[in-house]
């Protein structure tokens with residue numbers, strides 16, 4: 001199983017991070033399987049960072065093998081969605097970016113890929129847009145709608161499958177909207193898709 005993630009996919013987030021240029025293609029990176037955080041397990045803050053930030057993202061679950069998938073067929077390659085958190089060691093990421101080094105250490109550490117409860121895609125208004133939100137200690141810190149993605153789910157699947165063969169159970173994190181920020185020990189994280197709670201865990 002592999003975890004594929006897309007960066008810079010919502011304009012308001014790109015603006016808050018000071019990114020002006022827009023890429024023609026999705027910005028893609030990977031997380032290892034050991035990054036997965038599921039079933040409400042806590043995230044233990046790692047000792048190598050002083051600033052772990054939440055990035056709430058719609059996550060897509062791949063349901064069949066796909067290579068060079070055409071955008072018009074991409075919808076057949078995923079069967080469920082949930083809300084996830086692409087936890088990011090922002091201080092380390094900034095160091096790595098300044099050094100021109102890859103992001104993996106800042107993005108792929110243990111527990112950095114939280115996922116919630118799956119919702120079958122038939123139950124969600126994919127065409128008209130899916131609302132999602134993240135709360136820290138009951139305060140809403142991020143809200144988004146999939147209509148605001150720069151690269152749609154179908155286009156992401158088509159693009160990444162040119163490089164990586166998609167396999168059943170692979171996950172794709174589709175980028176975060178504005179409002180990213182740090183988490184601290186004892187924070188309580190909850191997340192919703194269309195007012196349905198799918199994420200609920202603590203920071204330790």
Ligand code: MG
Nearest residue numbers: 055086175176
């Ligand atoms: Mg992200």
